[in-house]
Amino acid sequence: MVYGYIRQLHGLNSLAEQQRVILSFSLANDIQIDKEVVEYSNRPLKIEERKEFEEFLRSLCEGDSIVVPTLSVLSQRAEELIKLINCSLSKEVTLYVVSPKRVINKTTKIIDLFPLINDLREAEASKSTQIGRPKGSRSSSKFDKFKAQIMKGLTEGMSVSAMARELEVSRSSLKDYIESRKLRELVDGAWLETDFSDKKKESEDRVLICPLEKNKLEDEVL
Incomplete structure (x- = not known):
């Protein structure tokens, strides 16, 4: 499933402009958007307060893709963005960023x-x-x-x-x-929970865990 993700929030481009950017990108790169997801916010909430967004992240499956106009659409906080990228990597979800143009997946070099x-x-x-x-x-x-x-x-x-x-x-x-x-x-x-080693044993020992899922598991244990 390929999702086009847009967000209404002060400081971001209008929803119409975000839609236009994603459409142009998908056509230019032969990507079929299966579903558009829209988040409405009247203020920049912390990720823990964005319940619908959190549910969306947890619903993602291996092989899914998300197309966003910019990384700031996902979050305007650097530390939260790191968590979100960790989540996409842990679920083997591909993240397409229109501007600046980036494809983020498990083959992405962290330094980039x-x-x-x-x-x-x-x-x-x-x-x-x-x-x-x-x-x-x-x-x-x-x-x-x-x-x-x-x-x-x-x-x-x-x-x-x-x-x-x-x-x-x-x-x-x-x-x-x-x-x-x-x-x-x-x-x-920022990246202590990530490990891209090709060695099977190391991969088994250091599994990527989405921070949001990690918090959920801790709550269930408690």
Whole structure:
């Protein structure tokens, strides 16, 4: 089953525009949308409060696909989005993102998702009032052009010193950049429940578990 998922919420494009984007994408990529799912929200609820959405996630089966205009349609919170991607991976559901164009499934390299998640985190941060600069703005950094390399280095376990030498930059400045953008947290903490090892034994030991299903199981045990 292929679902087209759209959401009415302040800050997102209109439902009509979301429908248009998904239709154009599906036609261009020869994808047949079997069912359209619409979520109506008058405010940005936490995922635990979005009961119908939670039920939809639990109804998904292996081989299903979801097409969304942007990742922010699923959630505008980075940490929630990580949970949702974990859920789709655990259920072997394919997620098609129209903009920026991405296909997320079990073959997706985790490092390719870091920029998307980090962009959402920065968008979250920009919404808060910041003293000394206009609301919604964020100072740029000379390290922004190295972000992909920095994320790759952190993923591979490189030290800040080693990365600084490789990029020929100051270690202290690079360390400040990593901390201010919370890049290490994104790499170290977000994906602990995922493992894409080809080894059968490791795959059996580290099964992907949807966080929502995990919470449900814990409640049933209690």
